[in-house]
Amino acid sequence: MSDKKRPMLDELKKGPWPSFVKQMEKQAETSEMAEDALNLLEQSYNDKVVHWKHGGIVGVRGYGGGVIGRYCDMPEEFPNVKEFHTFRVNQPAGWFYTSDALRSLADVWEKHGSGLTNFHGATGDVVLLGAPTEHLQSCFDDLSANGWDLGGSGSDLRTPSCCVGPARCSSACFDTLDLCHNLTNQFQNELHRPMWPYKFKIKISGCANDCVSSIARADMSIIGTWRDVIGIDQDAVKDYAANGLEIQELVVDKCPTDACTFDAEQMTFNVDDENCVRCMHCINKMPKALQIGKDRGATILLGGKATLVQSAFLSWVIVPFMKLEKEDDYVELKDLLDKMWEWWDENGKVRERIGELIYRKGMRTFLKEVGLKPQPQMVKHPRANPYFFWWPEELAKEKGEGDALGEAAAGKEIKNG
Numbered sequence: 001m002s003d004k005k006r007p008m009l010d011e012l013k014k015g016p017w018p019s020f021v022k023q024m025e026k027q028a029e030t031s032e033m034a035e036d037a038l039n040l041l042e043q044s045y046n047d048k049v050v051h052w053k054h055g056g057i058v059g060v061r062g063y064g065g066g067v068i069g070r071y072c073d074m075p076e077e078f079p080n081v082k083e084f085h086t087f088r089v090n091q092p093a094g095w096f097y098t099s100d101a102l103r104s105l106a107d108v109w110e111k112h113g114s115g116l117t118n119f120h121g122a123t124g125d126v127v128l129l130g131a132p133t134e135h136l137q138s139c140f141d142d143l144s145a146n147g148w149d150l151g152g153s154g155s156d157l158r159t160p161s162c163c164v165g166p167a168r169c170s171s172a173c174f175d176t177l178d179l180c181h182n183l184t185n186q187f188q189n190e191l192h193r194p195m196w197p198y199k200f201k202i203k204i205s206g207c208a209n210d211c212v213s214s215i216a217r218a219d220m221s222i223i224g225t226w227r228d229v230i231g232i233d234q235d236a237v238k239d240y241a242a243n244g245l246e247i248q249e250l251v252v253d254k255c256p257t258d259a260c261t262f263d264a265e266q267m268t269f270n271v272d273d274e275n276c277v278r279c280m281h282c283i284n285k286m287p288k289a290l291q292i293g294k295d296r297g298a299t300i301l302l303g304g305k306a307t308l309v310q311s312a313f314l315s316w317v318i319v320p321f322m323k324l325e326k327e328d329d330y331v332e333l334k335d336l337l338d339k340m341w342e343w344w345d346e347n348g349k350v351r352e353r354i355g356e357l358i359y360r361k362g363m364r365t366f367l368k369e370v371g372l373k374p375q376p377q378m379v380k381h382p383r384a385n386p387y388f389f390w391w392p393e394e395l396a397k398e399k400g401e402g403d404a405l406g407e408a409a410a411g412k413e414i415k416n417g
Contacts, residue, residue: 006038008045024116033114033130036080040072051078058085058133060140064193066150067136083132084114088125088151089143093180094164095120104146112139122217123201124161125151155198157190162204163211171283172206173224173296174324180204182330187337196341197348197357207292208280214304214315219354220337221301221315222324226293229273230282236289237269251285297323299377300333302340303355313355317377318367339370364389 013019021038028035044051051073058069068086075082089105105126109115114130121127131139140150151159160183163169165176183202184191190200203214206224214221241247247269252260259275260282262268269289271282283290300322304315319336323329344354347361358366367374368391390398 004039006042009038009042027115031110031115032080033084034116036078037084037114037116037130040074040078040081043074043078052084058136060137060150062192063140063150065153065156066192067140068153070130081114081130084130085133085136087113087128087131087139087143088121088123088153088159089128090149090151090159090184091120091124091126091161093162093177093184094167095124096164096167101147105143105148108139108142108146108148112142123151123158124203124212125159150192152191152199154194155196156192156194156200157187158199158201159191160184160202160204161212163206165204165206169206170287171209171224171280171292173226173292174206174298176204176206176224178327179222179324179330182327183334186334190341196345198351198353200341200344200354208278209284215301216304216312216314217306218304218315219302220340221304222298222333223301224296225278225299225321226296227321228293228295230271230276230293231291232269232271233289233291234268237286238267240286240289241267245286247286251282254281255279256281296325297321300336303353303358305353305355309349309352310356310359313359315355316380317375318372320375320377336370336372343369 009021012021024034024038028038040051053071053073054069056069056071059065059067066088068088070084070086072078072081072084092101106115106117109117109128112131112135113128116129118127118129143149160180162176162180163172165172165174167177190196200220201218202220202222203212203218204222205212205214208223208225210221210223212218214223237247241264245251247262248264251269252262256279257275257277259272259277261270261272263270269286283292298321299317300319301315302318303313305313322332324333340354343366344357348354348357352360363378363380364374367378
């Protein structure tokens with residue numbers, strides 16, 4: 001490691017919390033690329049300018065995504081990072097790794113790149129930071145030989161990600177790991193070859209706790225739910241109360257739809273399941289006493305994104321309940337994805353996410369094109385005008401049915417007369 005002073009970065013090493021600077025300095029002891037990356041970062045803090053530029057498209061044979069081009073705009077001063085490309089490596093479902101798998105990944109990266117990693121990027125991939133152009137193909141070949149594949153980047157399907165689901169969580173309403181793995185395998189072409197107006201993210205959460213923040217960050221959010229009653233163990237409720245849990249204050253009063261009640265004398269807890277919105281709050285507070293229902297599936301939501309063309313959106317409901325118990329159930333979800341992507345591809349503008357397109361074209365247009373029926377759960381806000389509108393074919397259908405009923409009634413009168 002060089003003796004070059006980096007006072008700005010030294011500030012980031014102070015305090016009791018972990019510091020990425022310390023970790024980069026460790027890697028800089030054996031990597032010139034990591035050393036120059038630190039020096040360039042110090043320069044950026046001093047100049048208050050990011051010294052990275054996008055100078056062209058890079059990639060590997062057969063893939064349109066997965067590698068992000070990065071070039072330094074001060075190559076003479078920082079020659080070891082004049083090319084500092086990023087690999088996105090497709091993570092296993094739920095981010096479960098074996099030690100051997102991680103070692104194989106680290107060995108490949110230290111051979112071809114800077115050795116700097118990010119576990120994980122916002123999309124979910126393993127991010128390998130810093131490879132020269134001449135090593136891109138050979139690095140990919142070694143990754144592939146060790147069982148790794150690239151994730152998505154650019155205007156394609158980004159790498160699907162999910163929570164740990166049934167592997168570690170008793171509240172998972174379906175097998176998030178299996179669904180994530182299945183969708184990743186099914187949509188390899190959409191994942192590796194950019195073909196759309198912009199990116200599309202799928203994030204899968206096993207319950208409404210939404211541990212992968214899908215509702216705020218995914219174009220399609222798949223969130224586990226149930227449609228029968230919450231299971232209640234009244235003896236366990238009594239134990240919670242006896243051990244000091246303020247059930248009325250911390251559970252009942254926090255219910256968003258006032259669906260919970262607690263009888264302090266009888267020490268019994270009840271839920272009005274018709275008014276329950278399955279938010280998980282009561283279950284989170286009393287997991288030994290309350291369990292998710294047995295008729296389980298998922299709610300499908302659409303449109304979540306950060307600010308870009310328009311403001312940030314939270315995804316909204318398009319399918320209130322869908323069974324996802326086995327692979328045969330996935331067919332309905334995949335068919336819906338294909339219809340949505342086709343409509344978006346035909347109508348979307350450059351860099352327009354599907355949620356922004358629905359906002360521009362209108363939900364009723366979207367629902368008609370993908371074959372979904374309007375449902376109350378889709379309502380985003382109360383009506384803004386007092387008028388009702390019908391499609392012309394709906395009016396024609398109603399008129400035809402009305403004429404048929406009128407003729408039938410007239411015939412009946414003649415017969416009876």
